[in-house]
Amino acid sequence: MTEANGHPGIARAERQAAPSPVGTGFFEPWIGRRQVLDLDDFTQAEIERAFETADHMKEILARPIPRVPTLRGRTVVNLFYEPSTRTRVSFELAAKSLGADVVNVTASGSSVEKGETLLDTVRTLRALGTDLLVIRHKDAGAPYAVARHTDLPVVNAGDGAHAHPTQALLDAYTIRERFGRVEGVRVLIVGDIAHSRVARSNAWGLTTLGAEVTFCGPPTLMPATALAVSRRGGSGQLPWPIHVELDLERAIEGVDVVMPLRVQIERQDGNRLASLREYARDYGINRARIALAAPHAIVMHPGPMNEGIEIDPDVAHGDRSVVEDQVTNGVAARMAVLYLLLAAGESTGTRDHGAETGEAEGPGHHRPGAASDAPSILDRRSVTPARERL
Amino acid sequence: MTRMRIHNGRVIDPGQRRDEVIDLVIIDGRVDGYVHPDAEGEFDQEFDATRLTVAPGFVDLHCHLREPGFEDKETVATGSMAAVAGGFTTVCCMPNTNPTLDTANDIAFVLAAGRRAGRARVLPLGTVTRGERGRELSDMAEMAQAGAIGFSDDGQPVWDARMMRLALTQSLSHTKPIVNHCEVPEIADGGVMNEGRVSDLLGLRGQPPAAEEVMVARDIELARLTGGRLHLAHISTARSADLVRRAKRDGLAITAEVTPHHLTMTEDWILGDWESTQLPRTYDTRAKVNPPLRRDEDRRALVAALSEGIIDVIATDHAPHRSIDKECTFEEAAFGISGLETALGSLVGLVDAGAISIQSVIRRLTLEPCRTFELPYGTLAPGAPADIVIFDPNAQWQVAAARLHSKGKNTPLDGHTLRGRVVMTLVDGKVVYERQGR
Numbered sequence: 001m002t003e004a005n006g007h008p009g010i011a012r013a014e015r016q017a018a019p020s021p022v023g024t025g026f027f028e029p030w031i032g033r034r035q036v037l038d039l040d041d042f043t044q045a046e047i048e049r050a051f052e053t054a055d056h057m058k059e060i061l062a063r064p065i066p067r068v069p070t071l072r073g074r075t076v077v078n079l080f081y082e083p084s085t086r087t088r089v090s091f092e093l094a095a096k097s098l099g100a101d102v103v104n105v106t107a108s109g110s111s112v113e114k115g116e117t118l119l120d121t122v123r124t125l126r127a128l129g130t131d132l133l134v135i136r137h138k139d140a141g142a143p144y145a146v147a148r149h150t151d152l153p154v155v156n157a158g159d160g161a162h163a164h165p166t167q168a169l170l171d172a173y174t175i176r177e178r179f180g181r182v183e184g185v186r187v188l189i190v191g192d193i194a195h196s197r198v199a200r201s202n203a204w205g206l207t208t209l210g211a212e213v214t215f216c217g218p219p220t221l222m223p224a225t226a227l228a229v230s231r232r233g234g235s236g237q238l239p240w241p242i243h244v245e246l247d248l249e250r251a252i253e254g255v256d257v258v259m260p261l262r263v264q265i266e267r268q269d270g271n272r273l274a275s276l277r278e279y280a281r282d283y284g285i286n287r288a289r290i291a292l293a294a295p296h297a298i299v300m301h302p303g304p305m306n307e308g309i310e311i312d313p314d315v316a317h318g319d320r321s322v323v324e325d326q327v328t329n330g331v332a333a334r335m336a337v338l339y340l341l342l343a344a345g346e347s348t349g350t351r352d353h354g355a356e357t358g359e360a361e362g363p364g365h366h367r368p369g370a371a372s373d374a375p376s377i378l379d380r381r382s383v384t385p386a387r388e389r390l
Numbered sequence: 391m392t393r394m395r396i397h398n399g400r401v402i403d404p405g406q407r408r409d410e411v412i413d414l415v416i417i418d419g420r421v422d423g424y425v426h427p428d429a430e431g432e433f434d435q436e437f438d439a440t441r442l443t444v445a446p447g448f449v450d451l452h453c454h455l456r457e458p459g460f461e462d463k464e465t466v467a468t469g470s471m472a473a474v475a476g477g478f479t480t481v482c483c484m485p486n487t488n489p490t491l492d493t494a495n496d497i498a499f500v501l502a503a504g505r506r507a508g509r510a511r512v513l514p515l516g517t518v519t520r521g522e523r524g525r526e527l528s529d530m531a532e533m534a535q536a537g538a539i540g541f542s543d544d545g546q547p548v549w550d551a552r553m554m555r556l557a558l559t560q561s562l563s564h565t566k567p568i569v570n571h572c573e574v575p576e577i578a579d580g581g582v583m584n585e586g587r588v589s590d591l592l593g594l595r596g597q598p599p600a601a602e603e604v605m606v607a608r609d610i611e612l613a614r615l616t617g618g619r620l621h622l623a624h625i626s627t628a629r630s631a632d633l634v635r636r637a638k639r640d641g642l643a644i645t646a647e648v649t650p651h652h653l654t655m656t657e658d659w660i661l662g663d664w665e666s667t668q669l670p671r672t673y674d675t676r677a678k679v680n681p682p683l684r685r686d687e688d689r690r691a692l693v694a695a696l697s698e699g700i701i702d703v704i705a706t707d708h709a710p711h712r713s714i715d716k717e718c719t720f721e722e723a724a725f726g727i728s729g730l731e732t733a734l735g736s737l738v739g740l741v742d743a744g745a746i747s748i749q750s751v752i753r754r755l756t757l758e759p760c761r762t763f764e765l766p767y768g769t770l771a772p773g774a775p776a777d778i779v780i781f782d783p784n785a786q787w788q789v790a791a792a793r794l795h796s797k798g799k800n801t802p803l804d805g806h807t808l809r810g811r812v813v814m815t816l817v818d819g820k821v822v823y824e825r826q827g828r
Contacts, residue, residue: 035670037670038671041670117714117717117718118718118719119717119718137719138721139719139720139721139722140592140593140594140673140720140721141592141593141594141671141673141719141720141721142719144670144671144672144673145673145717145718145719147670148670148672159593160593160594160721161593161594162592162593162594163593197593200593223590224585224586224589224590224596225586225587225590226590236586236587237587238587238590239587239588239590239591240591
């Protein structure tokens with residue numbers, strides 16, 4: 001259940017086999033990774049590295065002054081073409097907690113309004129001295145275009161209905177925190193799967209870690225292939241290694257995690273739902289339905305919640321809910337991502353590199369010694385910003 | 391009197407059922423006849439076509455030359471240059487320009503631009519409805535008189551069934567085909583690629599095959615009702631081909647075309663090498679085209695239908711765009727592939743793969759399009775205009791988008807190696823293209 005059909009690819013195998021320059025430890029960087037575009041190309045080891053790092057980040061966040069200077073002198077730009085509160089603030093806090101400078105750019109009030117194209121905006125930001133770009137865009141694939149046309153490290157903070165990898169990381173991290181593992185955990189994702197980047201990224205992340213994932217929702221909000229395989233005599237190939245069940249009562253039975261998705265009220269194009277009332281009746285997560293899940297089951301939600309629609313207020317704030325943990329863990333998980341991409345970045349510095357960097361970033365080309373030089377974020381003596389030690 | 395001989399080439403002309411190594415004699419821009427390669431004779435010009443294929447110049451029933459209004463994407467001059475570089479001696483261009491080709495004057499403008507460019511014959515289609523707005527019929531009879539060879543609202547469908555019925559009825563008098571881009575907008579629902587596994591994976595809105603098939607079925611029934619002249623543009627699904635097959639079995643005089651890209655590419659081209667290498671998904675905007683690239687099952691069904699003759703014609707749907715129309719997100723990118731210069735190489739690839747014969751490919755690039763639009767070209771029978779393509783079916787070449795003659799460098803084939811390349815193109819016996827560095 002852990003692998004998609006034909007999913008484990010060459011690059012993944014190589015990355016897994018890449019020699020480790022130092023022993024194991026959270027401060028070891030991801031090898032050969034410059035982007036977090038989605039979790040489909042993550043190995044189990046890479047995700048676990050992120051978790052171990054996030055554990056330490058949580059420890060930092062629990063301190064009286066939750067700051068370390070690890071990324072001092074680095075500039076993280078949050079480029080948000082879509083409204084967002086929690087994801088943007090979460091990235092901002094994560095970067096600041098690591099000592100980085102943060103610049104927030106939103107589509108309104110920037111040159112985007114004057115018609116500047118995405119790639120030109122990114123080129124400008126790069127020339128201004130951006131070290132890492134966090135991008136949210138309404139169009140699927142936008143961060144991929146950015147990653148292809150620039151040499152900047154890019155973190156996808158949500159692209160259309162496609163992917164939201166840091167959300168999936170924090171979801172998996174939260175499950176691990178609750179159950180001590182992700183492997184074997186049964187996760188039910190309910191709702192508007194067709195338009196959900198959270199569902200898609202979780203399908204990759206959770207299954208890579210050995211969880212069993214089921215998609216459930218009204219037929220009009222299911223992806224085409226999910227609908228095709230679920231109907232009577234249906235056939236076809238799902239792009240994700242997951243199960244599909246349209247009936248919520250059947251789907252929820254015995255699961256460990258229930259994750260209702262937000263009904264995108266603002267995106268109700270073409271009456272895909274008869275009414276919100278009917279949705280709440282058929283797919284809302286309430287106490288009666290939670291009772292069908294495993295006795296220890298938890299409820300997660302990527303937020304923001306529409307209480308009374310996809311989730312009952314009783315459940316949203318009840319003892320099964322880990323929604324607030326998700327938010328807290330989101331900062332730690334994003335700190336881990338920024339750290340693993342930037343703190344170990346001596347060999348992947350962006351600003352001073354020309355086109356020749358491409359090859360050196362490949363798997364197995366990691367510069368020996370770079371990782372062992374990386375400062376421990378817990379060691380207050382080794383706080384030299386990575387770039388100054390070049 | 392100028393006499394010209396094309397020596398020792400393999401002449402494939404489905405219009406004469408000819409496929410043999412022979413010499414072709416041209417006098418004053420017309421085919422005079424054929425002589426044995428060893429025959430003696432005095433000629434003003436002689437071209438050695440040994441090991442090359444000689445065929446009637448290709449005829450493209452569907453391309454976009456963008457003039458007037460979108461001269462930054464293509465002009466009649468650059469587009470017709472691209473055409474002859476791809477072996478096309480006649481190109482029929484779509485009227486979705488700015489303004490759209492709605493009147494006899496508009497038609498005359500494009501015809502004059504084509505003559506001025508002096509490369510391929512450029513034959514415009516006029517709109518079916520004024521401004522392609524789908525509300526009222528254009529003056530089709532007047533445009534036909536001015537030289538429009540067909541009518542289409544291409545770029546979008548004639549979505550209003552009443553308009554389509556009226557247009558087909560009207561075609562009984564001007565006798566030109568009504569060419570419909572079949573896509574029910576409510577079913578396509580803003581989709582930017584085929585709906586299915588890849589669109590689910592990429593989180594992109596898809597248009598299901600039914601968006602096309604429902605309108606193909608509608609138009610076939612309207613053609614049955616009216617007896618009008620229907621030509622289906624760029625069909626792209628297996629079931630569309632089935633619908634055409636059934637209509638033809640019923641004896642309806644409808645015709646259909648398919649593009650080289652729908653015969654050779656699938657929706658997987660948008661993903662890039664993700665499946666085999668785990669490289670990031672490419673969201674390759676160069677493979678964004680409408681109708682969208684479909685599954686391999688559809689592609690194979692289209693090749694089979696073409697081979698059977700169910701689909702009559704191969705047409706490029708050459709759709710040039712500026713680089714910035716493609717260097718953006720997939721959602722924002724324009725639909726279309728620049729296809730005139732890669733058509734032959736793509737199709738020879740199909741022949742090499744054993745999917746179809748070279749004779750059949752040439753037939754569907756020459757004889758059949760001329761039958762479909764009733765054009766006096768597409769064959770090298772004695773007396774016909776000497777519109778000729780000479781190509782090397784074995785020459786391998788690497789596509790370099792930057793070096794295309796078309797202004798539109800938007801091809802997903804950039805960097806790919808193709809086999810089959812045009813060496814020389816003649817229109818009325820005059821060399822309009824000769825490949826440099828032979």
